[in-house]
Amino acid sequence: MTYKSIFVDGTLCDISVENGAISAIEPLAENVIRERLASGEECRYAIPGLANMHTHSAMTLLRSAGSGLPLQRWLGEAIFPREAQLTPELIHRGALDACQEMRQSGTTAFNDMYFSIESTIRAARETGLDANIALSVTDGDFDKGPFVSQFLETAAKMAESDDHRQRITLSIAPHAIYTVSGPHLQYLADFAAEHKTLFHIHLSETRKEREDCISQHGVPPVVYLQRLGVLDRVGSHFIGAHALWLDPTEIQILGEYGASVVHCPNSNLKLGSGCRFLYTELRDAGVNVCLGTDGCASSDNLDMIEAMKVMSLLQKGTRCDPSVLPADEVLKVASANGRRALGLPDGNIKVGNKANFFLVDINNRYFKGLDLLTSTSAKRHIDFLNRLIYAAGNAVVSETVTQ
Ligand SMILES: [Zn+2]
Missing domain, CATH: 2.30.40 (Urease, subunit C; domain 1)
Structure with a gap:
């Protein structure tokens, strides 16, 4: 051709x-x-091709749900009750819509976090996208036995049906530090290290998450994860989605581990989580900064070209400097940096x-x-x-x- x-x-x-x-x-x-x-x-x-580095693809089924609510109320009132109604077949349909929408705006790889992962794996295969698909875990649904068997059985099925034209990997995603306890985070970090998978987690998305972590554990989220030993265990396989409320020490720690973070500007703006993503500081500390849309319930679409525009404009506007994050650099964040975090060839x-x-x-x-x-x-x-x-x-x- x-x-x-x-x-x-x-x-x-x-x-x-x-x-x-x-x-x-x-x-x-x-x-x-x-x-x-x-x-x-x-x-x-x-x-x-662009790499959408943080999404919950089947959330096309919940597009625009709960508009106007802040994160914790949005999750509790608009998202979790609706998600309880979803079946594997519905999740497959939602993920298929998502993959087609992503293709339409130039995305060729995505990093997903959801449940019923086999439905999403099927959708990625059917649409030819590279993907890392993570099994999402919260304390409420976590049970070691079923978790391990689901992971291993899915991995074995994936190995059998791998057609080598696209690369689909499996990983784990503790939802966040406020929904997964310290011992479970440690267990999941060990599991990720043992199986050499990525460790994908929502991180410092809101000021409240940061303040609650300090009041409960005495330190901010990244230091808490380091203290638990999570960063030592997973190292550069760590992917923190959002990473919006960080201090200089946390940025330095993430850089030392060669971690990746994913900025999701549209979701952060829509949920009122904040707008001062510390791109330059993270990049200069050696953190691999990537870009994502988040799911369609908070970002409303999966358009990575729009996300590039919003990310770039936010950097220029919040820093009062039009030279920050020019078009070629934001393209690198949205493509090469994401592929690097996924372990894909350039x-x-x-x-x-x-x-x-x-x-x-x-x-x-x-x-x-x-x-x-x-x-x-x-x-x-x-x-x-x-x-x-x-x-x-x-x-x-x-x-x-x-x-
Ligand atoms: Zn998310």
């Missing part, structure tokens, strides 16, 4: 894909470009890599004036990314390629 007239990093190319991998990227000579443009051939732009568009990109239609008002012939590739690329992220959004994604 050859994708013709595709911009890669600002250079017009033909991209060939064979057996799921990119077999050739051929830059076009200037006379060929002029001929193709003159003949009205439509050019598209290729961007590495998703760059280059020969030998698995086909993992989305194509953007540039024949529309948002890209009018994008200089196709005289600008340098680097300038064109930056101009394109600015228009995609800040202006066009997901409506211009014409195809997502995963093989």
Whole structure:
């Protein structure tokens, strides 16, 4: 299969894909470009697939539920009672909708936390996305025997049906420090270390979570997890979703362990959890900062292009500095950093890599004036990314390629 007239990093190319991998990227000579443009051939732009690093995909079933409630009331009044009604079949349908929605906005990998994981695994397989799917645990539903057997049986079934075209991994996700006790967190960290899985947890999402942790344990959440030995056990396999209320010591600790955190700007804004995500500080401390949408009950959609825009604008606005987190850097946060946290190969568009990109239609008002012939590739690329992220959004994604 050859994708013709595709911009890669600002250079017009033909991209060939064979057996799921990119077999050739051929830059076009200037006379060929002029001929193709003159003949009205439509050019598209290729961007590495995005990695939605924190979601609960089946929550498409609860889209926009409980709008206007703060986190604890939202969970208790709008979410947990509805989730109690969900069946594995409903969860499969919800996750399938989610995977299709993610593909439509350029996402090729996602990091999920929910229950009835086999339903979500099935949906990921059916839509060709790479995924890490974590079994969500709270104290209320935790029982070691059934937990271990569910995990091991699912892992064995996954190994049997693995078709090697996509990578789906299994991991564990204690819901949060306020829903999972210290001994259970320690047990789950041991389990994650033993089975070499990721350890995905909601972390310091609200000021209340932080204050409650200090009043109950005398230290803030990251120090509490370190003191429990969780970070020593799971190290760089730790993924903290939200990580919004951190102090400098906690940021330094996360950096020392090479941990990942996932910013979910739309969810944080919608639930009124806060808006001062410490991106620069985390990045500079060596933390792998990723981007996610969260589930559709709090972020309302799974659109990672919109999440890139909101993340970038929040950094610029809250720091009164328009140079912070430019378009190419927020794209790296939303793509390469996520893949790194998932242990996936880099998703760059280059020969030998698995086909993992989305194509953007540039024949529309948002890209009018994008200089196709005289600008340098680097300038064109930056101009394109600015228009995609800040202006066009997901409506211009014409195809997502995963093989
Ligand atoms: Zn969440």
